[in-house]
Amino acid sequence: MNKNRVSILGLMSGTSLDGIDLAYVTFQKGKYQNFEMVFAETIPYPEKWREILQNALHFEAEKLKALSVSYGDYLGDEINRFVKKYHINNIDFIASHGHTILHQPEKGITLQIGDGQTIANKTQQKVVCDFRTQDVALGGQGAPLVPIGDELLFAEYDYCMNLGGFANISSNENGRRIAFDICPVNVVLNFYAKKLGFYYDANGDIAKNGTFDEALFHQLNGLAYYKKNSPKSLGIEWVKETIFPILETSNATPETILRTFSDHIAWQIANVISEGKKVLCTGGGTYNQYILQKISSFKKCESVIPDKNLIEFKEALIFAFLGLLRVDNQINCLSSVTGAKKNHSSGELFYPNL
Template sequence: MIENEVFAIGVMSGTSLDGLDLVYVKFDKKKLSDFDILASETVSYSDEWKNKLQNAISFSDKELKKLDFDYGRLLGGIINNFINTFNIDNINFIASHGHTVLHQPEKGITLQVGDGQIIADITKQKIVCDFRTQDVKLGGQGAPLVPVGDELLFSEYDYCLNLGGFANVSFQKGNERIAYDICPVNIVLNKYAEQLGFEYDDKGKIASNGIFLMALESDLRLLSYYKEKPPKSLGLEWVKKEIFPRLESSNQKPEDLLRTFTDHIAWAVANELPKNAKILVTGGGAFNDYLISKIKQKKKTTLIIPSAKIINFKEALIFALLGLLRIDNQVNCLKSVTGARENHSSGVIFMPK
């Protein structure tokens, strides 16, 4: 093995519950941006697991402990299948984001389930996980964490925009990296697509044929979160409190809610982007042609849609990078992004027993 080469698996489960993303990646420690994704896969959740993870927000402490254990076992099995499918025999470590079920940093709470010791024991590999808790203990938001990767892997872009469960943006301002969540995206859109019998709104076709509800969208624009200054982040709790009640009480058709909320996303995102910038767009929303076209309508800027591999697996890739930085005790959480008291190296390392 070449001394500076590191081989890792990154595992990411997003809030939109569209599946578990896995990447096997090679990093060159001398030049991290020269990474190579050697294998990648998205594993869909069963209806039972989707239901569990969606409803975990209301679980008791005892139920959450069991979920943490059971989900760790699920991850361990999926990772082993991934290793076997792609005949992977050279792994320095596995970085697992887990799945966020609670995120209330203002109360000092963030919880990503997926017991690291269980995963280590099942895979017989070194595991790095629980990347957010330390940041919250240091007074930070515990999110977003991807901007470190944006800076180290994708520095040729002015802005990195991710359209996943939530839209978030990352950019360099002077000597600091600034990043924050903008608004919900697929966590809302997928809910209404599912009501129509689809997993998601493919290319935004349903939204494009819906009716725009101006009064509802005007009401959404008044949400106080949009006036807050970063650092700031969003979670499912906020969506359940602020978004779903507004949409549900309108008593409108799902296709019209899809149209209205997609237009709302475009408004919120365009508000945060400068003119004539070079912007990398990733996350499932990058495939939503209607959403992308609406953002372009609202702001004259250059949206660059990369390869499907980068769109789909950028977050899993970056969590592998965060794992590498943690193992080397390098900074992987930026106070300029999360609002923590200091830059730090976050994540817990587990070795197989």
């Protein structure tokens, strides 16, 4: 056991429902930027869990409590399988994002399922989870949470951008970390790709060959959210209440929607990036060559595409880091990012019942 390093298993489940990202990471104590992602894997959701998580927004309170426990049990099983597969014999703790069911910070509501006590009992490991609730209670957006990792682990980039279910971005402006959700990405693109029999639009090829709907493009860009100043964040309910109705009433084909919405994504991203800056791009959407090329056509910037592990598992890595900061009682939530009343150390700790 290396006493100069901390070993953490980070878990992330995104709104695009691709699956659970697991990353076994070690950090050097006192020099967090010296980290190593030792093992990482995405566990695709079985169709049963995909359907449950898609519909959970409509569950009653008691059913959600039961779901949080059963989902925690499922996560525990997958963690144990991962640990066995990679012969991992040293874990200081597990840091779990959980799965977001409801996020309405303006109403003081955020809910991530995946009961921490259940995971702790199942894995016999200390667990840190529920990173958002405290921030919302302090008047913040509870999101995005990744920017503290951008600030401390990836400071050499002008922007850190993640293209997942949503696009979010962070940057340091005048000594303060600023971050926000830009727009929906895969949560919309995957929905329409599935109408054509695909889980996602590989490389953006469907969009590239689709028809551009200018009126729909302008309608999307005119949404009030895009005019708001940060801090601001998006949730799946906003997409269901605002985006999907616009797309459905347009009567456009899935191919046209994929093309037009991809252009919309690129336009919104280009609007928040300054000319000539260096952008670290991560998340599954980074593989969408059409969107990246479109961003460059709207705004000249240097898009840095890192190695596969960082593209796919940066969020799991940073939730491991958030857990480390929480265990050490260090700030892991920035008020400049979320709009909370103060910087704070967020996350609940759970210990296994022996």
